[in-house]
Amino acid sequence: MENQETTNTEKNNFFQSTTAKMIMVGFLTLVLLIPLFFVQDLIQERSQRKNEVVDEVTNLWGKDILFYGPTLRIPYNTYENYNITDAKTGAVSIQRRAITNFAYFFPDELSNKSNVKKNESLKRGIFNHVVFTADMTFKGSFGNPDFSKLGIPVENIQWDKAAIVVKTTNLKSIKSELKIELNKHHFTFEPQNSDKSEYSILATNQFDYRQLVSGTKINFNFAITYNGSNSIKFIPIGKITTVSVNSDWESPSFEGTFAASDTTKTVNNQGFHADWKILDINRTFAQQYVSTLPNLDDYLFGVKLIQTVDEYQQNERASKYGFLVIGLTFLIFFLIQSISKINIHIFQYSMIGLALIMFYTLLISITEHSTFSLAYTIAGTSVVAMITLYSISVLKNKKFPLFIGSALSALYTFIYIIIQMEDYALLVGSIGLFVILGVVMYFSRKIDWSK
Structure with missing residues (x-):
């Protein structure tokens, strides 16, 4: 009887452990790539439709x-x-x-x-x-x-x-x-x-x-x-x-x-x-x-x-950073969870991930009726505000949600700058990722990963 209770306790402890939570969050990140791929297919479909319209216009106007x-x-x-x-x-x-x-x-x-x-x-x-x-x-x-x-x-x-x-x-x-x-x-x-x-x-x-x-x-x-x-x-x-x-x-x-x-x-x-x-x-x-x-x-x-980067190319480039945005956002929540000992359910991670995916559908739909810059601002502001407000109810305070909102705003701004660049996009992107890695290493240095 005692052995059975000990076994159940060990199972419960494992599912409550940091390792198990990391595995679940990592698996969820991979699952969210599926709707992200659908979004990229949508962008390509809209881009193809635009090309068909361009061919129609140039046939009438002149090639x-x-x-x-x-x-x-x-x-x-x-x-x-x-x-x-x-x-x-x-x-x-x-x-x-x-x-x-x-x-x-x-x-x-x-x-x-x-x-x-x-x-x-x-x-x-x-x-x-x-x-x-x-x-x-x-x-x-x-x-x-x-x-x-x-x-x-x-x-x-x-x-x-x-x-x-x-x-x-x-x-x-x-x-x-x-x-x-x-x-x-x-x-x-x-x-x-x-x-x-x-x-x-x-x-x-x-x-x-x-x-x-x-x-x-x-x-x-x-x-x-x-x-x-x-x-x-x-x-x-x-x-x-x-x-x-x-x-x-x-x-x-x-x-x-x-x-x-x-x-x-x-x-x-x-x-x-x-x-x-x-x-x-x-x-x-x-x-x-x-x-x-x-x-x-x-x-x-x-x-x-030429148009160096049209609206669909910009949307496509933005969507390619989707995995980075989802991964870093989940990492921020995971570090906050580990530092503050606040429990965040996997369902809540899912809602946050879907909100991040919605950014790209908002972006492409608004871009088709305005400029990419305006669409990016509206979509980014909406998603950051939604996740920040949701975080207040999840984390039960305002300090961490404000930090999350600031971090997401900085991340979306960073990605926008990279998208607009041509000659220095790779250089700025590499330096930015290096800085982000350094920040993550700094805040995670004192976390006890054995629990």
Whole structure:
């Protein structure tokens, strides 16, 4: 009988021991990861829905702008022989026919100036995708085409059927009349058959190159207004290509084969300015081609206009700290329980954990109707207030609940700062966790873990 009572006492003592409580709290922390994963799935689902809306908006407004041109196109004849057999006599005669091909010549000088202004007026439901309008001007000159490098006899050239060709994307997003001035003569671009690439082809009506050329070159200039989104990129087909981009977009990403000039590049809260200067010796393609224009996408360069961290990325990053928030909050309650000898039931831990999970559902739902900063403030304040008030009833005093409220406020503030940072997020996060570990070690140093 005494042995049975001793066994029951030992069992009761074990379940009341610090070790058993640590195991239960640790298990509960792992269980709460399940609803946290559901919250992360919800964030991804909402983000996917936003991407679908973005695709819809960009299809209507305009996608990436890729510009390849202008190029001087001059047709020429090649000849081939073919046999004709007389049906009556069986005699075979040789006939000759002309086939028209095209020679393409890139400009000697190509200069572009682009002014990009963001447009925040497009909105679908609760989703607002930022797009832009680009005003682009092009100037430059073509030198005399050298057909001898292409092995084409001069007598085969159709000088009177020359044209200027441009390859670009998003014809439907061009919002200006597209005309080009060639040595003070004006021509209009018209759509041509596509070459089955992502580019569309525009070409002027035909002109006589020999009548239009002045001295040894043809000067050109034209302007285009685009509706676009995401990026603007160019191909440096000029012997000397210069590009200058001004924008009120504050978060550019300079991409492509060629870097913008460090001496003139500026990026600040008001926007950015970037310049490129590329010479023909900086790339490995020629200035003239026959038959078709080459694919030069490997030489694209320009700027991507990005939102560094949108609201769903911020929500996703916040949710990744969920395990840390739950673990540290439970640790604070556990240390208070161990120091003050106040018993906290596992059910009460569960209620506190669910309140912490509710922070993320509040955050994403409020963010979709306001800014992330405002949503974070509202959700954080609500959850901290709820847990603080609940702690007063659980701990039967106000000293520890006020400490818990202050600690949670500091933790949520710390996480918000990390989310907003880009370059120093890892550094600040590591230092913060190191400090937190030091604080926990300090307050737990005198706890008797043997009980």
